[in-house]
Amino acid sequence: MTTCTFPIAKKRLLLGITGGVAAYKAAELARLLTQDGIEVHTVMTQAACQFVGSATFQALTGNPVYTDLWETNATHNMAHISLSRNVDMILVAPASADFIARLAGGMANDLLTTLCLARDCPLMVAPAMNRQMWENPATQRNLSVLQHDGVKIIGPASGEQACGEIGMGRMLEACELLQAVSAAFQTDNLLQGKNVLVTAGPTFEAIDAVRGITNNSSGKMGYAVAQAAMEAGAKVTLVSGPTCLTPPAVEKLIRVVSAHDMLHVVQAEIAQIDIFISVAAVADYRVEKVSQQKLKKSESKLSIALIPNPDILKTISSLPKPPFCVGFAAETENLERNAEMKRRKKNLPLLVANLAQTAIGSNDCELILLDDGGKHVLSKAPKIEQARRLIKHICSLYQQ
Template sequence: MTLAQRRILLGVSGGIAAYKSCELVRRLRDLGAQVRVVMTENATRFVTPITFQALSGEPVRVSLWDESAEAAMGHIELARWAERVLIAPASADLIARLAHGAADDLLTTLCLATAAPVYVAPAMNQQMWAHAAVQANMATLRARGVQVLGPASGDQACGEIGSGRMLEPLELRAAIVASFSDRVLHGKRVVVSAGPTYEDIDPVRFIGNRSSGRMGFAVAGAAARAGAQVTLVAGPVSLATPFGVARRIDVRSAAQMHAAVTEAAQGADIYIGSAAVGDYRPSQVAEHKLKKHDGADLTLQLSENPDILASLAARQPRPFLVGFAAETQNVENYARDKLQRKGLDMIAANQVGEGLGFETADNAITLYWADGSLELPRADKAALARQLIECIASRYQAVHG
């Protein structure tokens, strides 16, 4: 993964998330990128220009009227220089001005003057993000070809919880890296399932698992960046839809996931089953909350859930099938057995347990297919997903030509 000599213009607008952009500059430069920073006046209230200058090794521009710029036309100079324009954070005000074609400061002016792809990473209070005006402005930008990265959902600086957090620097860097990458799945239809499934016991309790959905969401994002038209079927998680994913279907139970995947996989080229689908569900769901009776045990009768991979394998024609196997022991034996028993084309296996697989930012995977295998060493899940997609694309080509 490299950005060697790539020219990235980072726009920083006013918002508390501007502090994350300092790390973003460092992360981009770690991969060899040349980074120049343009700040709005309000952004300088959160982070000083000298900080970005020290991190980027380049002068930081704020004013549209910079006499030191080439021919005193800094917006043209920067617009021509940039290969990518990334605005992070993109405040509600900045988004509104971009949507309305404003050119009242250096950042908005160069966005009008550049031929480079423009990416925005929204960052604002969750109520602001949900406002109809903001959503209308976002729709306008998307229609004009601006690429929107995020936002994520979670705790916010204001103390509220919801969508509106700026994506983390490594996620933004991965999107920029992918924008320069070969599109190895161009034109392919890919369905990805991700996250856990929950099986209700009563209106309050459920049976679930520890899957965070991060690996599957990273895989969906990597497939989209590789040029695929991606449908993501997501279990109950609080994750933003990855950049580039064409369609997202949210489900809760294994039966709902089975139905959604079955519908989405019609005509699909590849199915990647990274979801941690529950094997069993309560045979009966109590209408009201079950009450505790001191000294009395509770017995649940369980029924087997439908097997998504097996049902897709029985189809003709069928998509190229990639399964996942999360195991606590005998990883290779169980993975190869699942590969053969379910008629898969490939399986991604990993060991789970304390600090492994679930609820972690990184992972390690070994890929198996009928006559081969490939070990992907431990790495952050975004990087691992990119490698996984490259291998899936290679195997798909080997099978289908």
């Protein structure tokens, strides 16, 4: 038995903040980044200081905040050079239309534009502006220039804006920006160029027009695996049963309801897939005859005939040339024995086992990986961290 830990080195990020109402979101972003173990250094434009104070970011990050190109101190007497040299990434959030225009034009008339011009690390910008400013041809031209120069544009989203109008231009939420940063920091690119399909969540099998049977599954683990595969450089297709979760920004998201729906989608996509990770809690049975109308309640017993659903994972693993298949097993007893039997029955190179009582719906879990080499325990951790550990183990087997 082995216990897998896979430590991640601490990353350093420079958070640039420009003038706009969305600057208040940057405070939450700084908190989340720091909470995630990322060392955050902050640079604010003079316009940004009109919306939120620098003391907020110093308190949240524990580091000094820089606002002036001409400021000198013993540590950073050439801040436009040294600040960009000591970080792994620069993220500007919010990035105003004015900042984007100046950056696209190669201007260096304040500290933030200067250090972006003098950087030797990746640059990401999260636009935030009024919908008409976003749609203006000048803004779109500037964004095209930045993309051509290798700058990563994150967002924006559509929604209600501070001016009262509705449309594109809202900065992404702090949690979404954290997700983008986490993805960019996964520098191993273990799955670069690979196509990965992940199934997630439960399936819902109709009884009548308003009722059905399902499995107790939140979809959290499947969504985390999709996120981790994306972070590792893969092109990810996520096939999701009904959940209340916000999906990661995968290459393709396909929503389904029933086990048959999921099977048909997986079969349609699988020819282009290198790795298939079956995390979904697929219902084992479905109703033999679904009523098109609501079944009325009565004093009599109601009998419903159930028939087996197709086994999606076994169907794919039994193909003449299957992708690398990974299964999940949530058990309530005899975890290792039942999981290993499932792995051998479906001829899987890897199966992930967990106890249903402790894993379903929770934000963290303990996993046991079963493969031809034996048992590998992933000690209890948040599901996104477990997913990253799992992806590394998958890569180690896939590359053999």
